[in-house]
Amino acid sequence: MLAYFRQNFCAAAPPNACISIRFDEIHTLVCQGRNGRSIAFPFAVALVAIVPQCLTMRALVVGGAGYVGSAVVRALLHSGWDVAVLDALYTGRRENLPEIVPFYRNDGGIIGAVEDVLKSAPFDLAISAIALGGPIRSRKFPLHYYHNNFSAHFYLLRTLLERRIKKFLLLSDLSVYGGAVRCPIGPDTEKRPDTALGRSLCAVENFLADLTESDGMDYAVVRFGTVGGALPLGPAGPVLPDGARRFLSAAFAVALGKEPVLNIFGAEFPTTDGTALRDPLHVADVADGIEKAVGDLMRRSGGREFLLASGRPITLLQWLQAIKAVTQREIPTERTDPVPFDAPALYGDPADGASALGWRAQRDIGQIVEDEWRLLRK
16 A cells, blocks of 8 residues: 555655645645545555655664764654664674664675665665774775775675665764874865774775765765764674774773773874864754754755864863863873874864855763763763
């Protein structure tokens, strides 16, 4: 019956377009039928029941069981989307997702997995949250990063185009700008990646631009840096690949007595206290920015890039003070040499997200630390 309704009452809408029908129009359809033809009462009742299914947009979030991906899923659900998730559960967890979300596990390669999911229901949009993070780690394992970040996206995008799904959003990273980037990063900042993470993501972004020209792919790229905090029902921080570093996770490990000391890499950067300058964002703010980018993507064609930034960059020592204030724990530190290719400063200009999306970061560093610490202790 849903297929009948789509064919007879939604056929005039262009592919992947948002369909808007007023209640009085639905009432006319139910009472009089199309072109004045009457509709039997049982069919009319069924029609009222299935109209919302026709009007609801469907998104596939690949990598949606991870830290940021699961927050994006919840943001989309809150704004009225139907969402399905495909995830290999490498750094994701099924329990990060609401029970109502259809979940598909990628066990045997992304090609067959994506095809199986796309056969299950029509989708209007695909979002990728599968990019593997850790710029420094990526220099040791470039094959792994190019396979996960570029090859997987190649097959994913090819399959989407075969199914005529031409709305795609990529979650990217500030590593595309390289460690020597001049901050704050803005819309015109040149991309000069110097790690396998940054280069593999640049390759995906360039691929998307080519597909827009050749196949009419409409896409958005959303870039952001360090993410922290936690949703009430979400995970307490990300699951990190072996060898990956995350300052907040390392500090919490020391606060909980799991590690003896917190290593702070670099003490002579050109910042106020010699430590690296970063721009932590709350995962809820990041998800909100991505949801706004989805709305923009569904309203226009072509490609567009967005940068999420708080405008409140802090040094690692300032971040450490916030962690101590929340945890009320002593956190011994040890200064060590900077890691090669680690950026002295990495933060963006908040004007881009504000002007392009009407987005601003709502939560400060204190709430980022407090929310993640509270959930972690549970």
